[in-house]
Amino acid sequence: MTKTISRRDFLKLGAASAGAVALGQMLPPQVAQAARAAGLLNANGDGYIHSMCEMCVWRCGLTAKVVDGRVVKLDGNPEHAHSRGNLCPRGQSGLMNTYDPDRVLTPLVRVGKRGEGKFRQASWDEALDIVASNMQKIKDTYGAEAMVFSSTHNLSQPLFENLLYAFGSPNYGTQRSLCFNAMIVSNLMTYGMEEPGRIYDENLKYILLTGRNLLEAISTSETHDLIMAIDRGAKVVYLDPRYTKTASKATEWLPIKPGMDLAFHLALLNIIISEKLYDKTFVSRNTVGFDELKTEVARYTAEWAAPLTGIPAETITRIAHELADAAPHVLVHNGWRTSNFTNSFHTQRAISILNALLGNWDVTMADAGGEESGTLGAPPQPPYPRVSALRLDGVPWKYPVVPLKIGVFQELRDNIVSGDPYQAHGWFISRQNPIMSIPDRSKTIKAFGKMDFIVTVDIIMNDTAWFSDVVLPEASYLERYDPLLPVGDKVFLRQPVIEPQGEAKSALWIYKQLGERLGLGDYFQYADEEDYLRQQLAPLGVSLEEVKAKGYAEAPETPHEGEPAELSWNTPSGKVELFSDTLSRVGFPGVPVWEEPPQPSENQFYLLTGKVAQATQFGTQNNQLLHKYSDEPRIWMNAQTAAKLGLATDDWVEVSSEVGTIHTKLLATQAIRPDCVYMTPGYGHLSKGLKTAFGVGASDSAIHVTYTDPISGSQALSQTFVTVKKA
Amino acid sequence: MAEIKHHAYLFDATRCIDCRACMVACSVENNIPMDKTRIWVAGIGIKGEYPELERGTMVYHCMHCDHPDCMSACPVGAYTKAEDGPVTYNPDVCIGCRYCMNACPFGVPHFDYDKGIIDGAFIDKCTFCPQRIYNGEEPACVQTCPTDALEYGDREELIAKAHARIAAHPDRYIDHVYGEKENGGTSYLIISHIPFSELGLPTLPETPVNEVSEKVMEMTIPFALSWGAVLSGVAAGVHMYNKNKEEKEGEAKPEKKAEVEK
Numbered sequence: 001m002t003k004t005i006s007r008r009d010f011l012k013l014g015a016a017s018a019g020a021v022a023l024g025q026m027l028p029p030q031v032a033q034a035a036r037a038a039g040l041l042n043a044n045g046d047g048y049i050h051s052m053c054e055m056c057v058w059r060c061g062l063t064a065k066v067v068d069g070r071v072v073k074l075d076g077n078p079e080h081a082h083s084r085g086n087l088c089p090r091g092q093s094g095l096m097n098t099y100d101p102d103r104v105l106t107p108l109v110r111v112g113k114r115g116e117g118k119f120r121q122a123s124w125d126e127a128l129d130i131v132a133s134n135m136q137k138i139k140d141t142y143g144a145e146a147m148v149f150s151s152t153h154n155l156s157q158p159l160f161e162n163l164l165y166a167f168g169s170p171n172y173g174t175q176r177s178l179c180f181n182a183m184i185v186s187n188l189m190t191y192g193m194e195e196p197g198r199i200y201d202e203n204l205k206y207i208l209l210t211g212r213n214l215l216e217a218i219s220t221s222e223t224h225d226l227i228m229a230i231d232r233g234a235k236v237v238y239l240d241p242r243y244t245k246t247a248s249k250a251t252e253w254l255p256i257k258p259g260m261d262l263a264f265h266l267a268l269l270n271i272i273i274s275e276k277l278y279d280k281t282f283v284s285r286n287t288v289g290f291d292e293l294k295t296e297v298a299r300y301t302a303e304w305a306a307p308l309t310g311i312p313a314e315t316i317t318r319i320a321h322e323l324a325d326a327a328p329h330v331l332v333h334n335g336w337r338t339s340n341f342t343n344s345f346h347t348q349r350a351i352s353i354l355n356a357l358l359g360n361w362d363v364t365m366a367d368a369g370g371e372e373s374g375t376l377g378a379p380p381q382p383p384y385p386r387v388s389a390l391r392l393d394g395v396p397w398k399y400p401v402v403p404l405k406i407g408v409f410q411e412l413r414d415n416i417v418s419g420d421p422y423q424a425h426g427w428f429i430s431r432q433n434p435i436m437s438i439p440d441r442s443k444t445i446k447a448f449g450k451m452d453f454i455v456t457v458d459i460i461m462n463d464t465a466w467f468s469d470v471v472l473p474e475a476s477y478l479e480r481y482d483p484l485l486p487v488g489d490k491v492f493l494r495q496p497v498i499e500p501q502g503e504a505k506s507a508l509w510i511y512k513q514l515g516e517r518l519g520l521g522d523y524f525q526y527a528d529e530e531d532y533l534r535q536q537l538a539p540l541g542v543s544l545e546e547v548k549a550k551g552y553a554e555a556p557e558t559p560h561e562g563e564p565a566e567l568s569w570n571t572p573s574g575k576v577e578l579f580s581d582t583l584s585r586v587g588f589p590g591v592p593v594w595e596e597p598p599q600p601s602e603n604q605f606y607l608l609t610g611k612v613a614q615a616t617q618f619g620t621q622n623n624q625l626l627h628k629y630s631d632e633p634r635i636w637m638n639a640q641t642a643a644k645l646g647l648a649t650d651d652w653v654e655v656s657s658e659v660g661t662i663h664t665k666l667l668a669t670q671a672i673r674p675d676c677v678y679m680t681p682g683y684g685h686l687s688k689g690l691k692t693a694f695g696v697g698a699s700d701s702a703i704h705v706t707y708t709d710p711i712s713g714s715q716a717l718s719q720t721f722v723t724v725k726k727a
Numbered sequence: 728m729a730e731i732k733h734h735a736y737l738f739d740a741t742r743c744i745d746c747r748a749c750m751v752a753c754s755v756e757n758n759i760p761m762d763k764t765r766i767w768v769a770g771i772g773i774k775g776e777y778p779e780l781e782r783g784t785m786v787y788h789c790m791h792c793d794h795p796d797c798m799s800a801c802p803v804g805a806y807t808k809a810e811d812g813p814v815t816y817n818p819d820v821c822i823g824c825r826y827c828m829n830a831c832p833f834g835v836p837h838f839d840y841d842k843g844i845i846d847g848a849f850i851d852k853c854t855f856c857p858q859r860i861y862n863g864e865e866p867a868c869v870q871t872c873p874t875d876a877l878e879y880g881d882r883e884e885l886i887a888k889a890h891a892r893i894a895a896h897p898d899r900y901i902d903h904v905y906g907e908k909e910n911g912g913t914s915y916l917i918i919s920h921i922p923f924s925e926l927g928l929p930t931l932p933e934t935p936v937n938e939v940s941e942k943v944m945e946m947t948i949p950f951a952l953s954w955g956a957v958l959s960g961v962a963a964g965v966h967m968y969n970k971n972k973e974e975k976e977g978e979a980k981p982e983k984k985a986e987v988e989k
Contacts, residue, residue, distance in 0.1 A: 091871075092748050218873060629747040
């Protein structure tokens with residue numbers, strides 16, 4: 001994979017590109033001044049600065065080594081619970097993100113046709129004026145709802161939300177329906193929280209993973225927890241149609257048929273209930289709806305599930321018994337999206353309920369608290385204007401139980417194309433690459449075609465920026481401040497470790513500038529980033545300088561006064577809801593039920609996707625360090641199946657679904673079910689502004705068909721079936 | 728961290744998830760060019776036939792041998808074995824002969840065809856991150872490892888830890904600490920659930936290879952001298968024999984001599 005790698009030393013390369021722009025504008029070195037004031041850098045500009053990673057959403061703590069005003073190394077911050085001194089390969093490669101030679105370092109305004117990649121440089125003033133005037137024009141002509149806003153979950157999200165809600169648009173796209181809506185909605189319905197925390201203590205005996213490839217889709221501290229649990233002798237049962245690196249470390253790998261994990265979990269519920277293996281005390285005291293659940297799952301026997309899942313009835317029964325024996329020191333892991341079918345909401349519900357039946361609350365699962373901390377301050381702001389327009393993504397009028405903050409992104413895209421219930425005209429995109437991330441790429445490009453105006457905030461010319469009218473260059477996570485992040489009893493700071501390169505600016509600055517131009521300055525009452533942070537820190541009585549030096553501030557959680565007499569959850573009943581009245585009242589089954597997933601025809605394959613340790617979604621493929629140590633992206637096919645089709649490793653193949661065709665190289669491997677093929681997502685970029693990633697691999701989103709789970713709004717990627725033939 | 732008398736690594740193959748964080752960390756820490764690496768992944772890949780499969784990896788870099796073959800092979804003394812563990816390479820002395828590459832049983836030293844003539848740095852290999860370990864930090868590869876598959880510490884302590892781990896889970900590990908004795912001992916120690924030869928490690932005697940080679944080398948001069956003496960003796964003997972023979976023949980063939988004189 002050295003084809004597109006420059007042979008030059010990457011640090012020199014970064015220096016050259018940064019220097020070229022820096023010549024034009026000599027800003028005072030504010031970061032260095034602040035870091036010197038906090039005692040982090042010496043007179044030469046050398047030292048160590050604590051901050052937080054942003055190579056994925058896990059947000060590890062990091063310590064950056066700075067020499068002569070350049071970041072030369074990142075290490076995990078031992079004080080941070082998410083990293084414990086470690087970083088994954090993406091975290092280690094973070095400085096290459098910042099020193100990417102393809103960074104966009106000035107505002108750009110499109111001069112050619114959309115997608116042609118012709119832009120001119122513009123000043124911030126001009127670019128912001130263009131963006132604000134176009135947004136205002138759309139609002140004046142069609143109403144504020146004609147502006148769509150979308151951004152992937154990140155620390156400056158509260159200010160992004162300020163911009164969109166103050167502007168008055170209900171149309172908010174996040175990445176979540178492309179990922180884990182089913183898991184979140186399931187936990188909300190069962191436990192009244194998005195995702196309970198998981199506890200990997202020394203007593204943990206048994207872990208059941210449903211497609212959670214924790215050793216490749218790395219969440220640094222949890223990946224460490226899992227390996228240590230295995231080290232101590234915990235049993236790990238892993239369901240996945242692929243023999244992943246997690247499968248290789250699991251005690252037992254079950255290559256279950258895609259979409260059938262629901263049947264597997266329903267059968268576990270059946271055995272645990274019919275054989276009375278559940279925690280009777282916990283169930284009677286802390287749950288509602290046991291009888292409804294019992295009645296429903298009575299028909300889901302192990303013998304029923306066996307032919308569906310491809311797992312023998314004895315194995316399913318044994319696993320149910322093992323779980324009950326190990327309870328409460330068991331963890332049935334929700335994962336991100338299980339097998340990712342339209343029935344996956346029920347799979348997630350079955351998982352959430354299994355945990356409750358096994359009585360593992362406050363043993364291996366607990367309330368993890370949220371990312372918002374009540375102890376932090378915030379700038380004052382007026383209430384948002386009332387919005388009466390329907391949301392284009394169908395929340396809540398089509399998806400009544402999907403939270404507004406989460407939404408159904410693929411539905412939003414579909415309704416931009418259809419213009420129903422109304423036509424959207426503008427799209428504000430921040431730190432997101434919807435052209436690559438929403439299934440059926442050509443449809444997303446079609447949605448872009450419906451827009452009068454598109455603006456993208458990013459650090460590189462990602463594919464979405466490539467199709468935009470204005471690109472606003474954001475400072476990278478090593479160059480900017482973000483709002484504070486509460487983790488346990490601390491709040492952590494992301495702070496610049498180097499000066500922003502070129503004219504890149506923080507999201508806090510960009511949103512405020514736009515807000516002021518749109519007459520919404522009251523929603524951005526902070527002088528600058530440091531002022532925002534000081535207002536956040538005010539109730540803690542800690543100075544920003546102190547937090548800059550340590551990287552965090554102590555923010556004691558409300559102490560638990562002894563053992564509460566009664567456990568309670570934020571559900572309508574105050575208990576764990578095995579039967580959900582909320583679901584039932586809007587016409588969905590109140591308990592998990594069997595829904596037969598579609599299956600491919602004889603000449604088709606399930607198209608699977610899944611993460612690798614060297615990439616995050618669709619945004620890191622241009623990072624040269626990750627590119628250097630990544631496997632060549634090829635479509636996996638079972639070796640015997642490939643042989644039958646006359647295909648061999650490195651053959652070029654044509655892969656087709658009902659929405660598209662791609663050409664890619666084949667990897668014939670033993671590590672996948674014969675009825676599946678697998679692609680690493682995030683390759684096949686369209687932007688020629690990504691010189692490392694362009695031309696590498698093929699795009700999964702070009703062939704993914706859009707299916708949406710009617711309850712959680714989650715997309716169902718694995719429901720795409722493809723044919724494969726020699727190209 | 729307690730005082731380290733002999734810096735060493737311990738690699739546990741049961742914990743390695745092949746994430747390559749160590750490789751990226753090393754590349755950044757040591758500013759390695761984009762087409763080079765000082766750490767490699769070896770192992771069995773994916774073995775077996777679906778669904779009966781096995782998979783395992785080992786990451787490795789310079790083993791920092793106690794008796795480094797690279798050092799004994801080097802004709803100009805470009806390699807040094809520090810008393811506290813690291814084997815280091817001095818590019819200023821190197822003449823680019825590549826003997827070290829042939830000598831290393833692990834195939835570690837790599838020749839840099841680009842940099843050699845220009846920068847004088849012909850060989851590239853792990854340095855043990857002296858800029859970190861002598862400042863109280865772990866080597867870059869160890870520091871970042873998200874699963875503690877790589878650990879760093881004093882060699883004796885790591886050997887004890889490795890044996891303790893094997894003893895605690897005899898069903899899981901092969902009962903051997905690779906590098907404890909191999910090649911006279913290395914500072915990169917490996918424990919594994921997969922046979923070491925399948926991971927790609929050479930089967931080496933406990934006697935260091937270089938002890939044998941150095942003994943041979945030490946014998947070169949005495950051997951050359953004594954062999955020279957033998958040859959000289961033989962030559963002298965042959966000369967004497969021929970001389971005697973000529974004398975005898977001369978006595979027998981006087982006419983010929985007379986003819987020549989004519």
